[in-house]
Amino acid sequence: MSLRHALLAALAQGEASGYELAKRFDxxxxxxxxxxxxxxxxxxxxxxxxxxVSARVVEQSRRxxxxxxxxxxxxxxxxxxxxxxxxxxxxxxxxxxVKLQAVDPERPExxxxxxxERIGRSREKLAxxxxxxxxxLAGRDEDQFLRESDQVGPYLTLMAGRMYExxxxxxxxxxxxxxxxxxxxVPGTSG
Numbered sequence: 001m002s003l004r005h006a007l008l009a010a011l012a013q014g015e016a017s018g019y020e021l022a023k024r025f026d027x028x029x030x031x032x033x034x035x036x037x038x039x040x041x042x043x044x045x046x047x048x049x050x051x052x053v054s055a056r057v058v059e060q061s062r063r064x065x066x067x068x069x070x071x072x073x074x075x076x077x078x079x080x081x082x083x084x085x086x087x088x089x090x091x092x093x094x095x096x097x098v099k100l101q102a103v104d105p106e107r108p109e110x111x112x113x114x115x116x117e118r119i120g121r122s123r124e125k126l127a128x129x130x131x132x133x134x135x136x137l138a139g140r141d142e143d144q145f146l147r148e149s150d151q152v153g154p155y156l157t158l159m160a161g162r163m164y165e166x167x168x169x170x171x172x173x174x175x176x177x178x179x180x181x182x183x184x185x186v187p188g189t190s191g
Contacts, residue, residue, distance in 0.1 A: 003043045004052070006033045008071060008079040011053060013154065015070040018044055032157060044069055052078055100175065108179040115175045122168040129162045 010024045022037045047053040052075035055067045
């Protein structure tokens with residue numbers, strides 16, 4: 001998958017400026033695809049050159065004018081064709097896991113700190129996802145939302161992000177408990 005397909009999927013939710021797309025990415029797509037604003041703008045230009053999106057200028061009275069992007073028919077077709085191709089299996093690449101693989105049970109302090117930091121980041125992300133979920137549901141229960149909404153795909157990807165962060169919290173907590181207990185049992189390391 002490329003960033004271009006993630007952008008096309010974000011634009012399938014409706015027209016948006018580059019800034020609005022960056023916000024959509026930050027809130028709704030970052031759990032499975034990350035990109036810097038510079039990458040987003042660069043790929044938006046390429047999508048426009050390739051005829052997959054079109055842009056129009058929106059004049060604003062108290063702010064600089066902005067360009068708003070929308071999918072073209074070719075962009076919708078590209079997104080449809082992308083959705084029909086088999087997905088590549090995900091590959092996990094996590095620097096923390098490499099460090100954990102090589103942890104010295106007598107000196108786990110750096111790994112313990114990294115696990116604690118990971119839990120904190122996951123809790124922050126989970127709180128953001130929970131806020132987004134509440135906005136998406138807008139007072140409806142989940143079953144009603146899934147029956148009625150046009151935003152089923154974004155909701156399901158949000159649920160994947162929530163579950164990922166919940167799993168991260170549980171797993172990193174296990175890492176902390178295991179290494180803390182192990183460190184306390186190593187002769188000469190307890191306080």
